[in-house]
Each structure stands twice: as C-alpha cells, then as structure tokens.
Amino acid sequence: MSDLTKLSHDLDRDTGVCLVVIETPKGRRAKLDYDRKRRAFRLKSLLPEGMSFPLDFGFIPSTLCDDGDPLDVMVLGDEPLCVGGLLEARLVGVIEAEEHEKGRTERNDRLLAVAVVSRLYEAIRTPEDLPKDFVANLIDFWVQKDKLEGKTFKPLGVHGPAAAIARVHAASRTAKKKAA
Numbered sequence: 701m702s703d704l705t706k707l708s709h710d711l712d713r714d715t716g717v718c719l720v721v722i723e724t725p726k727g728r729r730a731k732l733d734y735d736r737k738r739r740a741f742r743l744k745s746l747l748p749e750g751m752s753f754p755l756d757f758g759f760i761p762s763t764l765c766d767d768g769d770p771l772d773v774m775v776l777g778d779e780p781l782c783v784g785g786l787l788e789a790r791l792v793g794v795i796e797a798e799e800h801e802k803g804r805t806e807r808n809d810r811l812l813a814v815a816v817v818s819r820l821y822e823a824i825r826t827p828e829d830l831p832k833d834f835v836a837n838l839i840d841f842w843v844q845k846d847k848l849e850g851k852t853f854k855p856l857g858v859h860g861p862a863a864a865i866a867r868v869h870a871a872s873r874t875a876k877k878k879a880a
Contacts (some may be wrong), residue, residue: 720787
C-alpha cells in the first residue's frame, strides 16, 4: 500500500474539487491519525462520552502545514464515511485558526468541504450557505476538544472557497519543497 499523504489531491482550481482522505468519521469519539511510516490508521485519542466529531474529518493529500501534518479538512456528507475512505470534495471555506501548546503557537486551519456525491449538501457553496450558528458550533467543537487536550484553539476568521483553494496551493508548495 502506498503512502496516502503522497496521493495527488488533483485540485481543480475552478471548481475547488479535490481528493480527501478521511481519518475520523462523523459521530466517532475515537480520533484516528494516519501513520505514514506504518501506512495505517492509529488511535490517537478519545473524546469524552457524549462528545463526537461533528463532520467527517481528514486531510488533503500532497499538502504540508506548520504542524508537520497535511492540511485538515471537515467534510459535509450525507452519511459518515469509513476510516481511510477517499472522496472528491468541493472546498467551500476555511476556518483560520492557531493552536497553542507547550509554549508554541502554530497555524492550524480547518478547511470546509462538501462531498461531491451529496444530495443533502450539493447547494452549499460558501460558509454563509450553512445554517445559522453551524460554523460557530464547529469552532466551539475545536475549542473544547483542544481544551481537553491541554491546547488552545484560537479562531482567526472564516473565509470562502477562494481562501480554501489558496490554502491548498500554499500547503502543496510546502510539501513539494520538503520532498525536494
């Protein structure tokens, strides 16, 4: 099996559609991470009883961010996908954020995307198209999750698809530089 982080994300600059790898399905308490060396998914942490991931959570392959991981993405889909699932998703926005842990602050944005194969969310194009308070609730999830892990999640802003596409381009350039 190949390293999933090195797959091409095949970003379409016009539509914002790209490949996504799911690490943690919606509704799960278990936070899974892709282990590049073992090329498998491993349990990283557990959320407390009553708390679960609000959306499918994964990464954009062939990207690299400040934290040393691929770019994070939350995907709106009609039902939770499996761990390791690959899908095409359309970028609709980004929650810009910083995480502070052990005296170190890193940028750790969360992209928002919609599964291309979706009946429920196909009309969503920007964060403003989501129900009132939806994005605020996502931000609250990350604030609380990080607090439980001894980290601080500080939201910096919410932007539309053009900003999300720009994040993928920047993180792709970083991944290419590191690979060279």
